[in-house]
Every structure is written in C-alpha cells, then in structure tokens.
Amino acid sequence: MLAVFLVPKVPLVYQQAEVIREQTGYQVGHYCGEMGQDFWDARRWQREFESKQVLVMTAQILLNILRHSIVKMEAINLLILDECHHAVKKHPYSLVMSEFYHTTPKEKRPSVFGMTASPVNLKGVSSQVDCAVKIRNLESKLDSVVCTIKDRKELEKHVPMPSEVVVEYDKASSLWSLHEKIKQMEQTVEEAARSSSRRSKWQFMGARDAGAKEELRQVYGVSERTESDGAANLIQKLRAINFALGELGQWCAYKVAHAFLTALQNDERANYQLDIKFQESYLVTVVSLLQCNLSEGAISENNATGSDMDGVSVNGNEPDELEEGELTTSHVVSGGEHVDVIIGAAVADGKVTPKVQSLIKILLKYQHTEDFRAIIFVERVVAALVLPKVFMELPSLSFVKSASLIGHNNSQEMRTSQMQDTIARFRDGRVTVLVATSVAEEGLDIRQCNVVIRFDLAKTVLAYIQSRGRARKPGSDYILMVERDNLSHVAFLKNARNSEETLRKEAIERTDISHLKDTCSINSGEAVDGTMYQVKSTGAVVSLNSAVGLIHFYCSQLPSDRYSILHPEFTIKRHETPGGPIEYSCELQLPCNAPFEKLEGPPCKSMRLAQQACKLHEMGAFTDMLLPDKGIGVEADKVEQNDEGDPLPGTARHREFYPEGVADILQGEWILSGQGYEESKIFNLYMYSVKCENTGFSKDPLLSQVSEFAVMFGAELDAEVLSMSMDLFIARAVITKASLVFEGPIGIRETQLTLLKNFHVRLMSIVLDVDVEPSNTPWDTAKAYLFVPLAGGKSTDPIHLIDWAVIDKVTKTDAWSNPLQRARPDVYLGTNERTLGGDRREYGFAKLRHGMANEQKSHPTYGIRGAVAQFDVVKASGLAPHRDANRVPSQVDLMDGKLMMADSCIMVQDLGGKIVTAAHSGKRFYVDSVRFDMTAENSFPRKEGYLGPLEYSSYAEYYKQKYGVELIYRKQPLIRARGVSYCKNLLSPRFEHSGGHDAVSEETPEKTYYVFLPPELCFVHPLPGSLVRGAQRLPSIMRRIESMLLAVQLKDIINYPVPASKILEALTAASCQETFCYERAELLGDAYLKWVVSRFLFLKYPQKHEGQLTRMRQQMVSNMVLYRYALNKGLQSYIQADRFAPSRWASPGVLPVFDEDTKEANSSLFDEEIDSNERLSTKIHNTDGYEEDEMEEGELESDSSSYRVLSGKTLADVVEALIGVYYVEGGKCAANHLMRWIGIEIDFDLKEIKYSVMPSSVPDNVLRSIDFDSLEGSLNFKFSDRGLLVEAITHASRPSSGVSCYQRLEFVGDAVLDHLITRYLFFSYTDLPPGRLTDLRAAAVNNENFARVAVKHNLHTHLRHGSSALEKQIRDFVKEVQNELSKPGFNSFGLGDCKAPKVLGDIVESIAGAIFLDSGCVTASVWEVFQPLLNPMVTPETLPMHPVRELQERCQQQAEGLEYKATRSGNLAIVEVYVDGVQVGVAHNPQKKMAQKLAARNALVALKEKESAEAKENGEIDGKEKNGTQSFTRQTLNDICLRRNWPMPIYQCIHEGGPAHAKRFTFSVRVNTSDRGWTDECIGDPMPSVKKAKDSAAVLLLELLNKWILHPTGVDDMGGKRKKGGEDGGDSGEEGIEERQTKKMMQKKEALRPSMIKNKEKRSAVHAKLKQQKKVDKRKKVKAREAAEKRALELGEEPPPKKTPRTIENTRELDETICKPDDDEFFAGNDADEFNDILKQERIPKVLITTCRFNSTRGPGLASDLLSIIPNSHYYKRGTYDLKKIVEYARSRDFTSVIVIHTNRREPDAVLIIGLPDGPTAHFKLSNLVLHKDLKNHGNPTSHKPELVLTNFTTRLGHRVGSYIFEGKDSKQVKSKSKDSKNDEEANTQKNIIARLQECGPRFTLKLISLQHGTFNTKEGEYEWVHKAEMDTSRRRFFL
Secondary structure: OOEEEEEOOHHHHHHHHHHHHHHHOOOEEEEOHHHOHHHOOHHHHHHHHHHOOEEEEEHHHHHHHHHOOOOOHHHOOEEEEEOHHHOOOOOHHHHHHHHHHOOOOHHHOOEEEEEOOOOOOOOOOOOHHHHHHHHHHHHHHHOOOOOOOOOHHHHHOOOOOOEEEEEEEOOOOOOHHHHHHHHHHHHHHHHHHHHOOOOOHHHHHOOOOHHHHHHHHHHOOOOOOOHHHHHHHHHHHHHHHHHHHHHOOHHHHHHHHHHHHHHHHOOHHHHOOHHHHHHHHHHHHHHHHHOOOOOOOOOOOOOOOOOOEOOEOOOOOOOOOOOOOOOOOOOEEOOOOOOOOOOHHHHHOOOOOHHHHHHHHHHHHOOOOOOOOEEEEOOOHHHHHHHHHHHHHOHHHOOOOEEEEOOOOOOOOOOHHHHHHHHHHHHHOOOOEEEEOHHHOOOOOOOOOOEEEEOOOOOOHHHHHHHHOOOOOOOOEEEEEEEOOOHHHHHHHHHHHHHHHHHHHHHHHOOOOHHHOOOOOOOOOOOOOOOEEEOOOOOOEEEOOOHHHHHHHHHHOOOOOOOOOOOOEEEEEEEOOOOOOOEEEEEEEOOOOOOOOEEEOOOEOOOOOHHHHHHHHHOOOEOOOOOEOOOOOHHHHHOOOOOOOOOOOOOOOOEEEEEOOOOHHHOOHHHHOOOOOOOOOEEEEEEEEEEEEEEEOOOOHHHOOOOOEEEEEOOOOOHHHHOOOEEEEOOOOEEEEEEEEEEEEEEEEHHHHHHHHHHHHHHHHHHHOOOOOHHHOOOOOOOOEEEEEEOOOOOOOHHHHEOHHHHHHHHHOHHHHOHHHOOOHHHHOOOOOOOOOOOOOOOOOHHHHHHHHOOOOOOOOOOOOOOOOHHHHHHHHOOOOOOOOOOOOOOOOHHHOEEEOOOOEEEHHHHOOOEEEEOOOOOEEEEEEEEEEEEOOOOOOOOOOOOOOOOOOOHHHHHHHHHOOOOOOOOOEEEEEEEOOOOOOOOOOOOOOOOOHHHHOOOOOOOOOEEEEOHHHEEEOOOOHHHHHHHOOHHHHHHHHHHHHHHHHHHHHHOOOOOHHHHHHHHEOHHHOOOOOOHHHHHHHHHHHHHHHHHHHHHHOOOOOHHHHHHHHHHHHOHHHHHHHHHHOOHHHOOEOOOOOHHHOOEOOEOOOOOOOOOOOOOOOOOOOOOOOOOOOOOEOOOOOOOOOOOOOOOOOOOOOOEEEEEHHHHHHHHHHHHHHHHHHHHHHHHHHHHHHHOOOOOOOOOOOOOOOOOOOOOHHHHHOOOHHHHHHHHOOOOOOHHHHHHHOEOOOOOEOOEOOOHHHHHHHHHHHHHHHHHHHHHHOOOOOHHHHHHHHHHHOOHHHHHHHHHHOOHHHHOEOOOHHHHHHHHHHHHHHHHHHHOOOOOOOOOOOOOOOHHHHHHHHHHHHHHHHHOOOOHHHHHHHHHHHHOOOOOOOOOOOOHHHHHHHHHHHOOOOEEEEEEEEOOEEEEEEEEOOEEEEEEEEOOHHHHHHHHHHHHHHHHHHHHHHHHHHHOOHHHHEOOOOOEOOHHHHHHHHHHOOOOOOEEEEEEEEOOHHHOEEEEEEEOEEOOOEEOOOEEOOOEOOHHHHHHHHHHHHHHHHHHHHHOOOOOOOOOOOEEOOOOOOHHHHHHHHHHHHHHHHHOOOOOOOHHHOOOHHHHHHHHHHHHHHHHHHHHHHHHHHHHHHHHHHHHOOOOOOOOOOOOOOOOOOOOOOEOOOOOHHHHHHHHHOOOHHHHOOOOOOOEEEEEOOOOOOHHHHHHHHHHHHOOOEEEOOOOOOOHHHHHHHHHHOOOOEEEEEEEEOOEEEEEEEEEOOOOOEEEEEEEEEEOHHHOOOOOOOOOOOOOEOOOOOOEHHHHHHHHHHOOOOOEOOOOOOOOOOOOHHHHHHOOOOOOOOOOOOOEEEEEEEEEEOOOOOOOOOOEEEEOOHHHOOOOOOOOO
16 A cells, blocks of 8 residues: 655655654655655655655655656555645646546546645635635545534644734834835846846846847856846845835844845855855945844833733733733733833834834743743744844843744745754744744644744735644634734734635535536636647656756756856747737757757747657657656666665675685595595596795794695696796795696505595694594595695606605504694683684683583682683593602603603604694694703793792792693703794785895894793604694695686686786785785776776767766766676686685685584584575675674585675776786787676777767857967867867857857766876886875876866966856966966976866866867877876876875874864865964865865974974984975885885894883884995984884984985995994983973973873873872872871871862762662562562573674683683574574573674674563673783682672662673672671681782673663664763763
8 A cells, every 4th residue: 555645845744754653653754855856766766665655745746756657646545635725726736636636547546635724725715605616626626525523612622722812013113214225225236237248138137038148148158147146136135124124123124134144255155256246245235234233121211101011011010910821801902102111212213113022022921931832923034034033132032942944945945954953942842932934834733832923914814724723732822913003904804714714614514506517717627638748658748837847957967067057048939920820939948068959849829848848858868757867777777776774785895705716627526535445546636846945044944944745636737827936925034935846647546545635634634723533524526636745856756756654654643642632732621822823713612611510620720711720631631641740750761862751751862853732731832952951940930021029939830830730750851942833824925024135134033932841741743843834835825826726717718818817916905915916907997997988988879968978987887887797707706805814724624613613512503493504695784783684694504615705896896907907918909808708888899889970060250269279289289170179178158059068078088088197107107006006196187187287288278168257266276376387396286275176177188088089089199199288297206295194194203293173264264283282374265175285284384494493493403304394204214215116114123122111122224225225224222112213213214315315426324334322322312302302392381281182102291290290299298198197196186187089989970860778669670670580599590692793813702701700601603693593592592691792893892782581682882801811910710600799880770780781690798897896806817818809801891882672673672771972971970
C-alpha cells in the first residue's frame, strides 16, 4: 500500500510526518524542496516507494514526479490533501487532480481524502447559493463529498474555541517629510537605472522588446549583474522601509534599513558586483536619515495618569481587577493614548505607531500568565522581522522571548532547518512569542499556544478561521487589532463571521443548485484537453503549465560561474494575415553554452510554449523522463548508491575480503603422493637452486653461516622468473641479492618424496612457528613445491646435489616427540610471552585453563604469565627427567668435555652451531660459546643504569625466584647464546638507509644481546642453526616468486608483450612497503585514461554541453567503475596489497594458524548452527562503534588459501597503474589494448569515431573585433579555422549569435594538457618518488599556474566577456602577476598573493583544445605550442613550499606552538597567527584560505627578522640561520635532499651513555650528493633525546651544504670528522643553551601559561619548572606549619587546624541523582532489576569474552588478562560471526555476560558489555591500557575469587553500572577500628608483618559512553543513558 499525504507548506511536512510515525507505526518518508528531490532519478525514488508506506510531501514534488512519470497515479492507493481548499486555479493541488487524477480510469484512481477549515478560499461568500457553487466546484475537482460535524459542542471537546477579543488602536500620524524623501529616492533610483549608458529599459523593467534587445545581447550580454538589477532590488527594499515607516514607526524603519545595509556589506560579492555597490550607496543615506533611539517613558509627568484599556491600569499602582488572562467584557479595548509610561514618548515622537503601542499593551496584560505562549500574525515579512527587535528594546517586555517565523517566497527567506528550530523552541518554551506571516496560519499544531493576535487583519475568511485555530489551549484568546473608525476593518469582521456561519450551514444542509447545472459557474472537475506532449516510452508529459518551468530548469543545469547567470529568453511574435485570425509564435533563445541556441515554435492561435520543450527532448537535451540529460548513460544503472552511510564501492573506506591468488603453474597432484614406499614410481620434477650473494659488510658471523636450499616444482618456470633478482634486507649493513638458478629436471622416487615432504614440514613448522605433524599435514594441490637442503659441490645430476644426510638426520630423530622441540612451545607451556614480533595471532590459553581446572599447584614466586609456572608443566610432563637432587650426582666430570643437558649429556665441541630450547621458557637460542669462566653461582649482573640493591644474588637464585627451578649442576659452565629471531619480512627496507651500500662499510654492527643459560635447562634442537637461518629467507623469496608468477600469468592473459616485472610493479601497492609500487605508473595511467575518454566523448557527442561531458567521463573513469572492471577481470587475485608477514604466509603443508591452539576445546562458536563451508560475503565498515552487519566477513574454514582485505580504491588504482605501465612499455597501442581488455568500451582510433568538426560560422562583426595576428603570434600557431579560436576566448557572459562559449573546448583542453604535462614530468624525473612527482604535477597542472601563463603571454587581453566584475578582478590579478614577474628568477607556480580568476586558467585550457582540433586531433602539435608557453616548468628544485606548511614545519622544528584565529568583518576574512600565544602575523582577504596563506607569509617574515635581530645581539648570526630561508633541522635537510633528488641522510648513533635517568646520545650524519659524492661525517653534541641529537648533527651538515651551495668552487675541509664544540664540553654547552632558552621563555609575557603553549616538549618543560617551584613553595608552607604546631605545643595552646586537601572527589559538582544511604525506595527497586538473581548468588556468573572482527595482538592480550582475573570466563575467537548471533549463542548456553573488546589502529579502544539474557548493554571507551606483562614488578593472579572495592559509585547510574559490571562478586568495604578495640593484642603480635598490595593487571580506564536497554541493537534499541559532548563541562562532574 502506498499513501501520499500532501501539504501546502514546508513546516507541515515535518510536523505531519512525525505525527503519522508516532500514531501509526508506519514507515513514513518526508520530502520538501530543500532535500534536493528535484535532482533525484527514478531509481532513487523507486527505493523510497519500496521502503516507505506513507509519503508526506509538498504538492509540487508529487506534481513533478507525476509529470516525469517517476510514479503513476495508479500506484497510489490513498491520496490525502491537507488544506485542500487550495485546489483551485493553477495551484499544484489543482494541477495534480486535473492533469493526472481525472485522466486516470476511474477503477484505477486512488481514494481521495481532503481536510480544510473552510472549503472557500475567498474574502467571503455573497449568498447561500454562491457558497453552494463554490463547494460543489471543490467536490468536483477532488472527486469527493464535503462532510462536517453538526454539533459544534462535540468538536469543542477535542478542539477548544478561543474567546474573540477586538482591540482598537488610533490611526498613526504620518511622517510626511521622511515618506517624501524616501519616495523621491525611489524615483531617483529608477531614473539612474534608465539612464545608464550600458543598460536598457527592457533589462530594468523586464519588458520583452525584440528590436533593441538583440543588439545589446551581442555587445553587453544579459547575464551581467548590473546597476539595473540592483535598482530593481533596491526599489523593493525602499518600499519595505517606507511601509515600516508608515505602519510601525521611524525606529522600526531605521532597523529595517540598517538590517538591509548590514546584509549587503557582509555579502562576499560586494567587492566586484556593481549592483551591490549601487544599493549600498543609497541605503547608507536612508540609514542616516532614519537613525534614532527607542527608550521607555511617558510624554510628560502630568499626563501619566490616563487609563489604557477602558479602566484597566497598567502602571502597576492599582490592583488588577480582572482575572488573569481575561480581557474586558466590552470586547473593545481603546489604545489611543500617547501618555502611558511604557512608550508614550516614543509614540508622540513617531518612533513607533499607536498600533505597535496597542500590541505592547496587550502583551503586558499577559505578564503574569502562567505558561504564556502567543502567536502574532502580520501581513509583511518586514513586520515579522522588526517587531521582535522592538520587544527586545523595551525592559518592560523582558518576560517576552520572541522570534520570527517567515516562509520561503521572499528575499529574507528562512531555511527549513531554521523554521523547524524556531517552532521547536516555541513548543518547549524557549520562545514565548512568535511573530509570523501567513506561513504559520495553516496546520501548525502547537498545543501550548494560548494567545493569537492578528496584528494585521486577515485578507480572507479562510485566514481568519485558520489563524484562530492556532490557539489550541483551553481558555485561549483570539485578539483582532482594528483601526478605530476604519469602516473597511469593521466590514471585514462582519463579513467573516457571516461567511463562516453560511459555510457551516451549507456544508450541513446543502442547497439545491440543479438549476445552475449548465451555467459556466459550475465546472465538472474533469481535465481540460490542452496541448500536451507525451513521451511514449515512459509516459512523461509536458503541458502548457509546465513547459516554461521545465526550460528554466534545463538552463539552471547548464554549467555556469558567478559572472554569468543563465536564463532563457522568450520572444512572442505576432502574425497577422488579411482575413484570417491573428496567430502567435514563440522564439526561444537559450544561453550560449547550450548545444542549441535558437528554437522557434509553430504559429498558433494563442501563445503556446510546450512545443519548445518537446523539441528539446527530441534533440536529446531531455531524457525520456523529461529531465535534463546530465550525461549519465546506461553505465549509471550499474552504480549502486548506498543510502545507509556504507562506503561506496571503489572508495578507500570500502573494504572486502578476497582470496589470495596462486599461480596456476604451481598446481600439482604430485604433492599428494609420497604415502607409499614404491621404489619404481618416479615423479618428474624441476629443481631450482636459490643463489644468495651478500653485498655490504657486517661483523656478525651468523650472516654468512647459512645453509643453501633448492625449490622443487612440478613444472618448468618462465624465463622471466629466472632473470629476476630480489633484494633481501637481512641486516642494517647487508643486503642479499637472491635469484633462482635452474639445475635441471629431476626424477624422485616415492620413498624419497616421502622423506622430502617430512623434512619440508619439520623445517617450515619451526621457521613459521606452526605446530603440525608430517603424518597429518593438509597438502593442497594449488600450491605444490618443496624446499630441500643442498650439500654443496657440483654434479650434473641434481639428485646428488641434495643433502640426504641432513634430511635423514632431521626426519628420523626422536627429539620431535618432545613438545618443546616442536613449534609453539609457549602455547604448550600456557603462556603467550613469546609473541612473534607484531604477529596478529591469537595465542591460546587452553593449557593454562586446563591446568587450573586440574588444580595443579601454582608456584608462589612465579612471575611470567598465568597461574602455573612453566617449569612445573615441564616436570609434570616428564620432559626433563631426574630433577630430583638425591638421584643424580652433584658434580659433573668436566675433564671429559661433557655438559649435562636437560635430557642428555653432550660434548662441548658438538654444541657449536646448534640451537637449544630453554625448558623453563620454551624460547630457542643459537649457541655462541660455552663460558668456562662462568657458573650458576656467579653474581647476577646489574641492569645498566640501575643503582639500587641487587634483586638476585646469583644466576641460580634468579632461576629459582623467577622460574621456580632449583639448579642441581651449579658448577657447570654457562652457555652464552643469542635468541632465535622470528621469521621476518626481508623484502621491505627495515633500516633508515636503503641506498649507497658503500656508505655503511665503517658502521658498527647492531647491538647483539646475549643470554647465559645453565646447560641443565636446555634441550639440543634437531635442526642446525645454519639450516634455520637459511630457511628463514625462503618465505620472503617465495613470496616474490609467487607474485612474479602471478604477473607472468596475467601477462599471458592480457596477451601483449610487456615485461612481467613491470606488471608486478603495477600490481604492488605502496602498503607492501617494498622497493617498488604502482603509484608512479598510476599517476601516468590516470592522466592517459582521462585524456583518451575525454577525447572520445568530445568528438562522439557534439550536442552535449561541458557539464554532461564531465558527468559522462566520471561515469566511465570513476574509481567505482574501474573497481567493477577489476572485479570482472579477477584482478583482486593478482594484487599484492599487504606488507608481507611470514606468519600469515601459507607454505605447502604448513598453513598459517590465526586461532589459538584449541586441541582441547571446540574451535567454532557455532559448529552446530552454521555450516563451515558456507561462503559469507564480506564488508568492512570504518566506524567508531560496533559492527552490526547482516552480511558477515569471513574466510572458508576448510580452504587452505588465505584471505586478505583490499579496499575498492586499490583495485581501481591498479587498473590505472596497468594502463600507465603498458603506455610506458608499449606506447598508445599497448595502453589501448589493455583498456579494451579491461572493458573500457570506447573507440580508441580516431578513424573509428564518427565525428565531424564542422567549420564555424562566426559573424563578420565578431571576427573584425579580434586581433588574430597578435593572438596567433603569442601562441606561435596559425589557425586554419579561426572560429575555434573565437570560441576558445568567448566567456558565457558575452554571448554572440553563432559563437558558443569556451566550455566544451576547455573540457578537452584540460584533459590533453594534464596528459601531456604528466607524461613530460614522468619521463623527465624517472627516479623521483611518487609523492614528490604528484606534488610536481599538482604545481604544474592547476588553474592558478595556467592563469599566470595567460597573463605572461597576454592571452587575457583577448578574452571576450561582458562582466565588469570579472574585468576588475582580471585587472587586479594582472597587476599582481606583473609584480611577481618583475622579481628575478621568481615563479610562484600558483602560490602567489592574489587568487586568480578561474576564467584565465580556463582559456589556456580551451586554447589547447582548439589547437588540438585545428591540428587534426594531434597531441604533438599541442605540446609544440604549449611547451614554450609553460616554461619555465616546475622542477624539484623550484617547487615552492606553501607558506602555511613552511610555518607549521618551522614551529615544529623550533618546538613552538602554532595557532590560527579566523574572524570575518563584513566581506573580509581576517586571519591572525599566534606562536606560543603571541601574535606574529595578520592578514585579511575576501577568501579565508588566501588570508591564511598571507598571514602565514607575514608571520614567517616577522619571525625571520626577529631571529636575525636576536642573532646580531648575541653575536650568533651564523648559528641560527643561513641563506635567509629556514632554520637548520632534520626536516630542512630532508627537503633539500628531496629537492635535489638525493638519497635521504644517513644517521648513526656513535655513542650512548650515562645513567638510565640521564642518558646522552651522540649522532653523526652524512648524505650522498649526486654531484660531489659523500659529505663529511658531521657529529653533533650529546643530547638527552635521539631527536635532539639528530637535529644537532643536522645543523652541522646543513652548514657544510650551505658552503657548498654558496661557494661551489671553493676548497673545503672535507677530511676528518666534524664535531660541534669541544669533545668534552657537549653537556655544558647544551646546558648553557637550555638555560638561555628558559630565560628567554620566562621573559615572554608574564601571563603565558603552559596551556597556551601548543608544542608538547616546550609545554612539558615550562610545566615541570612551575611544578618544581610549586613543590618548593609547598615545602616552605609545611615547614612553617610544623614550626607553628611545635610552638603551640610548647606554649600549651591549641595547634592550628589542619586543612582538608582539595581533591576532585571532594570538590565534585552536586548531582541530584546521588543516592542517599537511607533511600529505601531506590534500594528496594534494586531487587527488581536484571542482576538480582546474580547478586543474591542464585545464579553463578558465566562470562564469554571475544574481540571485534579485526583485532591485533593487544586485543587478545587484554582478553588473556581478563581471563586470568574473571572467574568462570571463557574466550572465543570472534571469527566472522555477527554480534547478534554471538549473543544468541551465549544466551542459549547460560552465559550471563558477553564482553567484546574493540580495537582501532591495533589498540583496544572500547569495551562492550552485554548482560544476558535480556540486557542491558553498556558501551565503554577504553584508554590508558597497560597489560599484565608490561607492568613493572607485577604480581600474578591466583585461583581465589577477586574481591572488589567500589568507590564513589553513588549516583543512580553509578549503582546500576556498578552492579552490572561487577555482578556476583563481593564488594568489600574497609571499616576502621577504634583504639580500644578487642583486637589490639592481635594487632600488636603481628605488627612486624607488613602486607602490601601487588598489582596484577591489566590497568585501564573505562568511560561510559552509553547504556542501552536489552541486548546489542544499534538500530532499534532504546537507550537509558547516552554520553554527549556538551556534558563535559567540568572535570569535577561525574555521572557514576
């Protein structure tokens, strides 16, 4: 069912929609013009029809969508017309009924229900018959019957009738002199406009004289806003002022004039629009003429005794005899005296009129009325706006809070949102008096309104009745103000009352008018046949009523700027034929940028215009829906917009899961074999050895001690894969170049294959840390290859290259039966301490929970994780036998060279190169050496910088205290070992430098951290160290090979010869952090794609205007469309978008583990409910809250291929990058081939595009007016078709017959210049990083730069336009550019001080388009012309820095706070710059951005001058600034390197020393310059932080570079190292600098507080000093108080009272919701809440803990900590399940709560706690998180139930949240005991025992965001409490 509810006024749309929603529960949509429905297409409306049951809208909207055939009348079931009396004449109500309702077959018409207070919308009815005729006409029109209620009393039960009161007022005395002066001004304005030499009468008065008009059009244009436009507007304003002067008084007229003037001065167009300047000059005169003040007071003291309302006193002396809210019974109140004390004097002076005076008296009458609410109805908008100002001016009316309510159809219009806000404030009492025009008469339902005042009498009976109906409250008053002795007012009142009674009587009794049936006074209501055009395909119609509006709408959609206002011109021509009838025809002149300029309709008997609209449709300007064609073709139907706020496809925020692609060549069934032992079965494979060659130098021996490997494939690889070499960044100073070498085909027997597979699994399970067994490994045929070790040496048969001895040894050892020797020993031990470096895995807690369940004894001093010591697990499992000291010898015979390991003895020499596993922690170590000089009894080393007492006396004591291990062989030497690192991504440069390998030859190696292990706690691992180190390189190598194989496969599919390495580059995103990415190619591809599509559209559709072409191009090349192309071609499987993480990489047979080790628990939440093979489509929402998607994210449980997330924009970017790569490698042919393959279906060959560039027919007078020789000379190009050049320089404000404006040429010229300049920059700067290349392109291809090119070559002088405002702006800009050009070597590239007119940049682009067409569509011709024009082209060296960015970076470098403050004064934006709270720059400009830029520039100049002056004073000119540009810091150094295209500087820490609390760092820096090689190594001062130390070194290097730049040929001391200051004086020098800086800072403004300083470091320093001073002062006070107490005791006096310290708690703001202890009602209510059964321990809490879908290591880490402290809690991996399903699951399994940990940017930031079974749901913000393992000296949770202390949870909300979060746990309160307690003895006996609290963690802060009824439901849930930003008014305000 579809019901449409029509209303006549916008405020009623919102009101009626809200009422219907509340009363019916239907889905209601509301629509008005401000919501932009005019631009909705059929699909958008269709979604509204499908999702809504009731549509509330203004009638015009329904009429429009019916005319455009978006909805049919048959589709509507019920049509409701509010205020249906409007259905007359041409009102939309009437047109809807006549054009569509009555033309629909009767059986398909909707039911009609109309509502009105009066069916007659006239001044009155003359007789009963007259009334009957009008009602009958309305019934016919609406196809309905009039009904009303007979008994008025029955109606008054629901709608009370107000009492009617008439108040008379005196006629105003006229201010003739002022009236006359303003009228004379009106005449002067009219004359000025008429006599303007460049204007004509037809423009000013709106006449349509065809003769003079055409000539004026050609010369001046009709779109320019001129004095005449201003004159027409000004006359309206002067008339409004005159009206206010006569009706309201001089003061009101002054306020109206002042408001008009202020609005003009604040108009941003004031600087360049003549019409505004013209108005302003007159309004200033009017304001000065009317200026006066309004004040209270009587005319004289003697006359202040007069009565005001027939004996009712208002002077306050006599008691009020009438009841409150009641007027006199006479119903006539006199108001003519001028002597009342309120405003008598003002009336006498004419400042206000007696009418206003009477209104004030009426309002004063209600001063003490309770809940007073009044509406004052006025006729004119001026009165509505000025009366509230009168009320504000009078102190006696201070009880009145007034506001205006006006409609849309006037110059002072109110936006819908403002109207809604005003009505809402009136409803809730913030406004008590509403001054409204007729907009408030109809339908406005405000129940609180108890007074309605008609300041101006109604014009119609209907308005009289309806305005009375606004008084809805019982006992209301309806006050009519009439002029004394005004007969017309009296007559109207009498007529209105009589007409109302006649109408009611007629509606009930109905007069017989059958005798009038055939007369013209009665209409049938049927549609009148007229000229109508209908589109057959859609049914859309255009009639005489809609044709003109449709053409105006079309013109409004044409592209335009502020200099051209486009509208059509209609010229009616009269045709007289002798003897025949007079006929008319209409000529339509469209704006010059429309594809069709003139249309002429056929002659007909009346002036009909519909034919013009039909012609526009037939010519393609309108769609079949008769809407302007926006250029959105069939392609648009595929685009799905998302109205629910979800990210659109193709955007960066739209993310989806995609399976990772695997190349087809890697497939092989052979990988499944190897289970049997057939010697005869041979598998033919291909072996490729991995060759690694180190470059660089390192002293680390382990880097060279690496085993070699080979990879065995089932098929031969492409030659391009073998030719590829990859860089592996294995250490700071070493890069390894790896490649594959084909060793030949190899035949492998099945038994050998079994061994190889077992070895592969054992090796990779350790490397990737995945616990799998070779016997049950899941092999996948999609990825079939094996890693095998090589023995070294050479052989022709690859089989002999394999190291079979190692394979046998590794696969056949018994050591694998020990769980600690396999992968993930930390999981076995029940700890996740060994997190694998940023890995996103979720480690399991199954073992820990299992141990606690079996009541294993916990070690009292255990301190790593969980509640069970790991070594206890090792002992309990029997993995470390003979740990009993009585059963083993206490000494080991070391003479034999043996060591007693955890499970065996071993010779010392056999330990070399081995890996050992520590039994107490599960960690693995490379053995470095055996230290015979150290035993377990050696003293434990002190931490660096730690000066406190020793924590452990010896190594043995350390292992006992820390791990609970009693060492037995304490005399054994210790093993020195290094940790085995996790498998890293070696493809990304992980260190600061990545270029110039020779630069690092002298660097010291990275710090190597060694540990000393007792041999008895170590197991020897079966894998040798060199084997593991070699294998750790394999994942990175195979990742690159797999990516390359995918690129080769894609290359074969595309079928065009392009290097696969380049395709791989186009498939690799910057987020991979590898040495190449697609961003450079994407930049080129984007420009080429835009160019090719623009060229095609321009030539293919000559009838489309520029706006349509732009939208069509957007539909063809937008990211959304490219994203769909990429999906269709399956590119998502080829893209590399994530930084490679070996832990997430799937090796054959060893799949990544993302979940906890759940051998003892179910892995899925919903195994019983959801089929694991079900494919769940996915979306990711980037929101701050929690996901509630019906579609869920996920990956297939049984699929071995891993999934990854790709954004839609990445897919679109890859398409552009591929285009760029193919363009670079194969030119246009290759790029066009790729675009055809991807699906961009356009004709790339110009011959295939059926286009014709028609020679232009430009009038001779236009050609004569242009200096072609000069213009073509500037361009150095001769045009064949000069019409193209004329079009290129013609603006829309200067239309000429036969000449179009430049917009279409600009469209194609913009694309061709973008393509050519991007191509030039791309090939000129091949080594430039993508970001820098983008900056270059942005500086070269922008309108500001092109505008400067136009001025430089005098192209602006040839611009044809008709706007004086544009002329002025061009003149100003030309002056600015000439100043810029006068500076030698200066080029701002668009960063000048003056904003360029867009027109100038546009003509440069349009001229490029004209040259392109004139040269036969050859781009080379365009570049030949434009390359010299654009010179000098921007380069990395000349790329300017924006002043705002430069100032920001300077302040960051100098540790200064930066702040901008923007204000607006009139039409000028003023921007002030503050640095550390001190103003340093200010600028003003009409545009805020330009003002900010100028202010930043001024601030930079001021700061540099100040620095120079200070440097001269201190004699430090050379120290602070050189070259007059920037301060010397790292950012400056980086900028220089970027500009000169050098590698980034290399910093090295050469010394780090000092105690822990006072560290000092010394850094050196150097850079590899392209022209002079490496610079000297510049060594900075020792500094307290790394940043400052690097800055110190950068200062010296910048000084050196500055000398090179200033003196390039001079001899410099390039030998040796530089050091600032003396070798030993670094610290003291730095302290001196710090002292000077502090002194300088303290000399700044005394009022400078830390909060005023924006820079963090500086703020902290100032704060620390203030804090220290505060401590000193506090200490002095304490000492003084102690002395006073001591003195008082000595004298026997009372000591001074102790002060109570002020805390946030004891100074908290009073909260009325705080519960008192004796509030029995509240505490009794607690028994009925959701937690009662838990708090009474009738039900045991059971908590389910999970995370959000995308979590990092810290999310599960927090979950782990919560598990250890919350009893009966269970962790489940979130996986892909919807939160609502998790809640259902938890409810069905008797959980009492669900805790969801939400992470954002890898950090937990919120917690959701859902109470079960029925809520509530609390959303907390989480901050300041410190996990258990990160707490210093943390304790460890035990198996006891936690005891909780709740403090200050005192409000009702606090009680609720406290019982909610901590449900079922005891709350302990500590009670103090008196001194004479019985327990004194016990206390004394235990006084030597000191109990301390030890923090276990986690530590965090929760802030309540919302509390919701029921379980999680963001769409329909009700909220008990929601935190809002405005609540945070004070730190001392608490809600709990």
